[in-house]
Amino acid sequence: MTLTSATDVAVRADGVVLRYGRTTALDGVSLSLGTGVTGLLGPNGAGKTTLLRVIATAVRPDAGSVSTFGHDALRGPGRLAVRRRLGYLPQDPGFHPSFTAFEFVDYVAILKELTSRSARHAEVRRVLALVGLDSVRTKRIRALSGGMRQRVALAAALVGDPALLILDEPTVGLDPEQRMRFRELFADLGEDRAVLLSTHQTEDVMSLCREVVVLDQGRVLFTGTPTDLAGLAAGRVWTSDSRVPGALASWRTGSGAYRHVGDPPPGAPLLDPTIEDGYLTLVDLHTAEAQR
Incomplete structure (x- = not known):
């Protein structure tokens, strides 16, 4: 099920705190995400990637709560239910260099519980075509350019048509034409689902995002429209x-x-x-x- 209106809330985080030793990476972060593309801006070390990992259920915070599609995203059955509706593109996807593009995305599709081989392979071909990699799907990842590898990772995030997309610097390594095509893709994806996009490219935020969140030193400094910022x-x-x-x-x-x-x-x-x-x-x- 995808979101259906701008009033739907996909994610609600409240008072999220996460510490690494003496360093406070997230200091009482609260926000909500609805349908559309939300941009996440902030300096290096602001806590952006850490926040994305918390929302993506990859790490559990020390305090606070995260509700996603009405499920407790931090514990047991709720976390599993969230992962079934989630697409996540991390900064470092962790490719196995001997895999082909098709094999890597197929592996992710298996992890997402697409058990029918024919249906799964059709889905893998669909998402690879969506990111413009259909012609190189049999090439090994080690032979692909950095921009192509980034597109493989995005294809993996899109498997299963997730209702929530979390994208950490998705346009890194892309040339200007590719970035424009990806903006078009992200805008289309944001029509009926929640997309959280972390980026240093302010022009991407202005072009794509209905809302923008600015994070600095682990705290939310601003939430509003790009025009308001x-x-x-x-x-x-x-x-x-x-x-x-x-x-x-x-x-x-x-x-x-x-x-x-x-x-x-x-x-x-x-x-x-x-x-x-x-x-x-x-x-x-x-x-x-x-x-x-």
């Missing part, structure tokens, strides 16, 4: 003919003018903020508060 930098983006010392970010654009993010000087020509400007502003403010 961009709006956090309203009045803080300006242009000039030279670099301005003290700006949060400053770079020379292709036109030769400089674009700045930060506190503009009086009378500076303001520019419309992007989601990247809002993200930089949000993380900078949080860092400044943490240092006080």
Whole structure:
């Protein structure tokens, strides 16, 4: 069963805490995911991958709860029920290099309890075709490019038409054309299911996501639309003919003018903020508060 409306809640996490020794990877994370694509942004080390692993039932937190499709995703029968409706693309899929693309996806299909050989093989061919790998399905994974390996991993995540997709940096290693095709695919997938997409590509978030969550130092800093996130930098983006010392970010654009993010000087020509400007502003403010 897939989700059917924007009001459906696929995942609800409440007060999730996870520690590795003295390091707190997740510090009271609460969020909910519904139908559509939700983007997860944050600096390296913010806890994004850890959060995805918790939601994907790969690791159990020290405290808090996770409910997925009404099941307790952290324990026994509920966790098994969630896994049957879940597609997960981790950062490192752990390929066996001697497998062909078909064999790897078929192996994942067996783990997902597709027991009928003919039906399973038809499903494997379907998902490989969906990611554009039908012509190389008999090639060994070690002979494939990095981008093709990423697509094999995505095909494995799509086996069984899951109602919840968790994707950790799915466009890494893809060229611009492939990334555009994947955006189209993710947008289609998000029409009737929940997709949680972790990425460093803010343009992917702006193009795809109905909601965006920003995580930093294990805490949720922001939840809202991409437009709302961009709006956090309203009045803080300006242009000039030279670099301005003290700006949060400053770079020379292709036109030769400089674009700045930060506190503009009086009378500076303001520019419309992007989601990247809002993200930089949000993380900078949080860092400044943490240092006080």
